[in-house]
Amino acid sequence: xxxxxxxxxxxxxxxxxxLPIALLFAFFQVVVIKQPIANLSKILIGTLYVLLGLTxxxxxxxxxxxxxxxxxxxxxxxxxxxxxxxxxxxxxxxTSYGWIYxxxxxxxFATTIAEPSLMAVAYKASEVSGGSxxxxxxxxxxxxxxxxxxxLGCYRIVSGTPLHYFITAGYIxxxxxxxxxPKSLIPLAYDSGGVTTSTVTVPIVAALxxxxxxxxxxxxxxxxxxGLIAFASLFPIISVLTFAQCTHWLATRKKLRTxxxx
Amino acid sequence: MNSVNPFQNKTLVYIATKLKKSAxxxxxxxxxxxxxxxxxxxxxxxxLGEILFGTLMVIIGLSMFMQGLEMALFPLGESMAQSLTKxxxxxxxxxxxxxxxxxxxxxxxxxIAICKKAAEIAAQGGLISQDPAALKSYALGLRLxxxxxxxxxxxxxxxxxxxxxxxxxxxxxxxxxxxxITTIAPEEIIGIAYDTGGVTTSTITVPLVxxxxxxxxxxxxxxxxxxxxxGLIAFASLLPMIFVMGxxxxxFGIS
Numbered sequence: 001x002x003x004x005x006x007x008x009x010x011x012x013x014x015x016x017x018x019l020p021i022a023l024l025f026a027f028f029q030v031v032v033i034k035q036p037i038a039n040l041s042k043i044l045i046g047t048l049y050v051l052l053g054l055t056x057x058x059x060x061x062x063x064x065x066x067x068x069x070x071x072x073x074x075x076x077x078x079x080x081x082x083x084x085x086x087x088x089x090x091x092x093x094x095t096s097y098g099w100i101y102x103x104x105x106x107x108x109f110a111t112t113i114a115e116p117s118l119m120a121v122a123y124k125a126s127e128v129s130g131g132s133x134x135x136x137x138x139x140x141x142x143x144x145x146x147x148x149x150x151x152l153g154c155y156r157i158v159s160g161t162p163l164h165y166f167i168t169a170g171y172i173x174x175x176x177x178x179x180x181x182p183k184s185l186i187p188l189a190y191d192s193g194g195v196t197t198s199t200v201t202v203p204i205v206a207a208l209x210x211x212x213x214x215x216x217x218x219x220x221x222x223x224x225x226x227g228l229i230a231f232a233s234l235f236p237i238i239s240v241l242t243f244a245q246c247t248h249w250l251a252t253r254k255k256l257r258t259x260x261x262x
Numbered sequence: 263m264n265s266v267n268p269f270q271n272k273t274l275v276y277i278a279t280k281l282k283k284s285a286x287x288x289x290x291x292x293x294x295x296x297x298x299x300x301x302x303x304x305x306x307x308x309x310l311g312e313i314l315f316g317t318l319m320v321i322i323g324l325s326m327f328m329q330g331l332e333m334a335l336f337p338l339g340e341s342m343a344q345s346l347t348k349x350x351x352x353x354x355x356x357x358x359x360x361x362x363x364x365x366x367x368x369x370x371x372x373x374i375a376i377c378k379k380a381a382e383i384a385a386q387g388g389l390i391s392q393d394p395a396a397l398k399s400y401a402l403g404l405r406l407x408x409x410x411x412x413x414x415x416x417x418x419x420x421x422x423x424x425x426x427x428x429x430x431x432x433x434x435x436x437x438x439x440x441x442x443i444t445t446i447a448p449e450e451i452i453g454i455a456y457d458t459g460g461v462t463t464s465t466i467t468v469p470l471v472x473x474x475x476x477x478x479x480x481x482x483x484x485x486x487x488x489x490x491x492x493g494l495i496a497f498a499s500l501l502p503m504i505f506v507m508g509x510x511x512x513x514f515g516i517s
Contacts, residue, residue: 003315013371017466020365024358025338032354033345039337046334053326054465056319064316068295068307075303099302106297110290114320116327117468119287121495123328124336124472128487163453164444171437178430184489187429190496191472194463200291202372202461230456233499 006062011055018051057116061200069107069204076100077211097158097212101151104208108150108232111204112143117195125188133188138240142192145239146232150205153231157212157219163227170234177241182248189240193233202229277325284324288317331469339473340480347481352424359420362474363498364413366467373408373461377401380454387450389514404509411505412462412498416471419494423478423485429493436500443507451510458506459499471495 029037037043075081076099112118122135156166178186205228213224299307307313346355367373381401384390390400422429444452463471471494479491 016369017464020369021466024361024365028358033349038341043334043338046330049326049330050334053323053330056323057327060316060319060323064313064320068313072298103298106294110294113290114287116324116465120331120469121472124476128476128491167456168441171441175434175437187493190433191492194495194499195468199465227453227456233459
């Protein structure tokens with residue numbers, strides 16, 4: 001019964017998300033374009049799939065993933081766990097948090113792989129490029145970027161370095177990379193920053209950030225807990241650009257070699 | 263697998279492949295959680311049955327969502343791009359772009375939560391008065407600022423596709439602006455400003471916006487869908503940062 005009420009509540013929330021979009025499309029279709037939508041029944045069924053699918057997805061996450069993720073983030077940042085068998089641990093030193101970095105990296109990677117927005121973009125990119133951009137290739141590259149980003153973000157919370165140092169440095173790297181990366185992949189790389197952080201990643205990462213800044217002495221959860229999402233949206237851009245550069249470089253080198261041989 | 267199953271038909275096989283794909287997407291999370299639970303934390307998970315049932319719901323939900331994406335969201339975004347270009351009215355195309363960004367952001371629960379939190383932080387820092395009315399108006403102003411900036415971002419992105427502006431100059435220009443504004447923005451707003459960039463694009467918005475961009479780049483002559491169709495989401499994650507810090511400066515003055 002409780003499950004059902006959770007499901008219904010989630011259905012209402014998803015419906016509320018969908019409603020403005022439905023109204024907007026209906027308005028433009030009726031008032032501006034004045035033409036019926038092609039395949040209306042297929043689109044309505046598809047919209048129903050989106051509504052039900054997203055509701056199931058969110059209810060399931062609430063039941064399974066988020067409680068576990070929150071418990072684990074709390075347990076791993078608990079000073080009692082950090083102490084372990086040792087007599088004392090310097091809680092202000094960044095090396096005391098080894099497991100947290102590993103957790104941050106792996107959970108960042110794993111939640112990004114399961115992120116529906118990224119799947120949508122990867123699907124479109126693969127379709128538009130005629131399959132030369134593989135869906136899994138793009139998703140794994142982005143997930144590696146998120147993993148690095150969140151790990152660095154945790155280090156920042158522990159060390160207390162101001163957020164904008166990292167962000168500024170990241171922007172400079174992206175700007176330099178932009179001039180060397182193959183042109184056709186630049187827009188996709190920029191987009192992959194924004195899509196990584198939605199339904200699955202944000203709640204778990206936020207719990208991790210808040211838990212961590214609460215247990216490191218001298219940190220304020222209200223200020224230091226924020227910022228992890230910014231890391232998770234910046235580093236995928238760098239990883240996708242790096243990947244694009246590497247494959248491009250390898251391809252040109254191969255071409256050079258074959259042209260030399262012949 | 264079970265190739266001699268008499269009940270097997272095309273639909274079932276189709277559903278099974280979809281479910282298997284979604285299960286693969288979920289596998290890394292299951293592995294990470296199992297590893298940390300079994301090896302590091304070494305405590306049994308509470309309510310294991312409920313967790314397994316929830317995971318099953320996530321897998322089915324994800325499969326349905328991806329199906330709906332192909333059936334509805336992508337075609338809708340593309341057909342809207344097509345119809346509006348055919349109509350040839352720049353005004354309606356840009357209005358649609360703005361409205362799509364604004365309407366999907368303004369009611370976003372994640373954004374509402376962050377704005378409320380931001381108001382509390384500002385009140386704690388003594389930047390605004392503690393009474394509920396002041397908190398509410400600050401949070402609402404922040405929310406409208408973000409929604410407006412996302413609408414404006416999609417509009418700008420569509421304009422870029424139409425006028426063939428090079429994306430990297432706009433994005434790098436935006437970065438420089440973010441860095442410059444950061445130096446004069448009040449500290450309490452910076453972290454929130456950076457995070458709002460990430461939370462504004464929801465799971466329903468991303469496919470629609472992507473389809474809109476790719477659709478436009480496919481229809482307009484001389485544009486390459488890969489080179490010109492993407493990039494709308496990049497604007498939608500960059501502009502909110504600039505606008506939110508601007509809001510902070512407007513509200514509290516230069517730090």
